[in-house]
Amino acid sequence: MTQAPTVSCAERVIDAYRRIAEADRPEIWITLRPETDVLTQARELDRRIAAGAELPLAGTLVAIKDNIDVAGLPTTAACPGYAYTPGSSAPAVQRLLDAGVLVLGKTNLDQFATGLVGTRSPYGPVRNALRPEKISGGSSSGSAVAVALGIADIALGTDTAGSGRVPAALNGIVGIKPTLGLVPTTGVIPAARSYDAVxxxxRTLTDAQRALAVMIGPDESDPLSRSWPDDVRLSAPDHPRVAIPRDEDLTPLTSQARAAFGTAVKRLEAAGAEATVIDVSPLLQAARLLYDGALVAERYAGVGEFIARDPSAADPTVAAIILAAAELPAHALAADQERLDVYKALAHRLLSGYDALLLPTTTEHPDIAAVRADPVTINSRLGTYTNFVNLLDLAAVAVPAGGADGSPFGVSVITRAFEDQPALDIAARLTGEQDPTPLPDTGVDLAVFGAHLRGQPLSHQLTDTGARYAGEVTTTAAYRLTALATDPAKPGLVRVGPGTGGPITGERWTLSPAALGRFLAALPAPMSLGRIELAEGTWVLGFQCDPYTASTGTDITHHGDWRAYLATSGS
Structure with a gap:
């Protein structure tokens, strides 16, 4: 998504509209902006870039699901009678616009985001990007296909039951469903407000992550928006423990799909993960609460009154699902909310000790004709492995994992709330990507020079907190390093003044504010935390030693690196 200097934003827009014409997939779009309008904005972006504007997503082409507001473009939720034109964009969209993206248009969806199939729309079913006779998956159907066909760089969807993950799996692309509330849902037509996510x-994990990083942040107009906690984990460990389902939990899959899932597990293991089989049936049982229980009342709260006034204005299947919720008594909703609390506690215990859960993203890839013949049962099966995620306040990253039965096959890395970055790290082991920048922007950098270096005895104190390795650092020549008589062995770094020491090599780690506080509280004498001057001209927080204790140790400054000293001393 980084803009190549030889390709202007305007040229990228021209190329995108050429691909739109070649693809000939009108069902992707509910509102496609005129090329001339987008070109005008692109040329303005090119002028701003030439003038030195900092736009991290400059020229990125974006498609927006048509239940998310974009100022000046109709929002329909795939129901023409519901349409309105907002005067302002949803915060998620506005943040992308401020970063330099170009919106191509609004995409088709399962009406009112009710469905996982991509066929419940008066604008027509969205055909799969690779196999047009099959479904694209929904409800974020048009957005997924716009990306899969190479028209848009990124696309926004929404996800209540799996709509940001199932279409990703069926079209062979990446879908990130963040922790609920991290991306505000202001300006999004609710499906089930408590469980909706943008x-x-x-096409790559890196592109999706960079866009998501721009969109995250609380919004005062969204009472459900959330901020990163102070103890957020910024990285998966080098050898993550990943839970996987039992064979009996995979019975909905074909033999080819099971084999593809097994291959994904083996790939994670080859990348250093430890896979452990657990019983995920409680999670699959919790998933049924979303549609088979009283929680569906949230769907009526969102758009039920509109549909009740004119049921003929809505897709028959969508109308039946939403209107049925009007008959649910309040005590049934309260009872299911209590059941959900029990499932949340159970999920916490089930996943305790694991860094992630790996599951197939969905069960099958049906033909459009099959879904038309049986619109409810197939839709329900598609959500087998996705419906519980938002109900239980979990995060998920869906990535391609080969193919099965002639179609793309995908898996999802699922983690506890706010462990989005560990999920991305583990997913990257499947895609072969790596982005060194952690998703949360709340981390604090810490420089270490001895026993906390990678491979040293105390490095686990960093990795156990979810700290993230951020590369090597070197001090100015104003420091000396001494070997201290401690157990385990460690050096002391002390500032002695310009030109009287030497450059010392260490490592930079990024960790959460809470983790830093725990380090400071538990730091044994003679160590302390203070500002350290780096050769690059910046200062970073790091481990230091008091000058008196340092003077009692063996001066090893000439080695320039603790590990180099250990190698020569035979330690």
């Missing part, structure tokens, strides 16, 4: 599709 999601990102992209």
């Amino acid at each position: 999601t990102v599709f992209a």
Whole structure:
């Protein structure tokens, strides 16, 4: 998604509209902006870039699911009678616009985001990007296909039951469903307000992550928006423990799909993960609460009154699902909310000790004709492995994992709330990507020079907190390093003044504010935390030693590196 200097934003827009014409997939779009309008904005972006404007997503082409507001473009939720034109964009969209993206248009969806099939729309079913006779998956159907066909760089979807993940799996792309509330849902037509999330599709994990990072942040107009906690984990460990389902939990899959899932597990293991089989049936049982229980009342709260006034204005299947919720008594909703609390506690215990859960993203890839013949049962099966995620306040990253039965096959890395970055790290082991920048922007950098270096005895104190390795650092020549008589062995770094020491090599780690506080509280004498001057001209927080204790140790400054000293001393 980084803009190549030889390709202007305007040229990228011209190329995108050429691909739109070649693809000949009108069902992707509910509102496609005129090329001339987007070109005008692109040329303005090119002028701003030439003038030195900092736009991290400059020229990125974006498609927006048509239940998310974009100022000046109709929002329909795939129901023409519901349409309105907002005067302002949803915060998620506005943040992308401020970063330099170009919106191509609004995409088709399962009406009112009710469905996982991509066929419940008066604008027509969205055909799969690779196999047009099959479904694209929904409800974020148009967004996923726009990305899969190479028209848009990224696309926004929404996800209540799996709509940001199932279409990703069926079209062979990436879908990130963040922790609920991290991306505000202001300006999004609610499906089930308590469990809705704005999601990102992209062809690479890196592109999706960069866009998501721009969109995250609380919004005062969204009472459900959330901020990163102070103890957020910024990285998966080098050898993550990943839970996987039992064979009996995979019975909905074909033999080819099971084999593809097994291959994904083996790939994670080859990348250093430890896979452990657990019983995920409680999670699959919790998933049924979303549609088979009283929680569906949230769907009526969102758009039920509109549909009740004119049921003929809605897709028959969508209308039946939403209107049925009007008959649910309040005590049934309260009872199911209590059941959900029990499932949340159970999920916490089930996943305790694991860094992630790996599951197939969906069960099958049906033909459009099959879904038309049986619109409810097939839709329900597609959500087998996705419906519980938002109900239980979990995060998920869906990535391609080969193919099965002639179609793309995908898996999802699922983690506890706010462990989005560990999920991305583990997913990257499947895609072969790596982005060194952590998703949360709340981390604090810490420089270490001895026993906390990678491979040293105390490095686990960093990795156990979810700290993230951020590369090597070197001090100015104003420091000396001494070997201290401690157990385990460690050096002391002390500032002695310009030109009287030497450059010392260490490592930079990024960790959460809470983790830093725990380090400071538990730091044994003679160590302390203070500002350290780096050769690059910046200062970073790091481990230091008091001058008196340092003077009692063996001066090893000439080695320039603790590990170099250990190698020569035979330690």
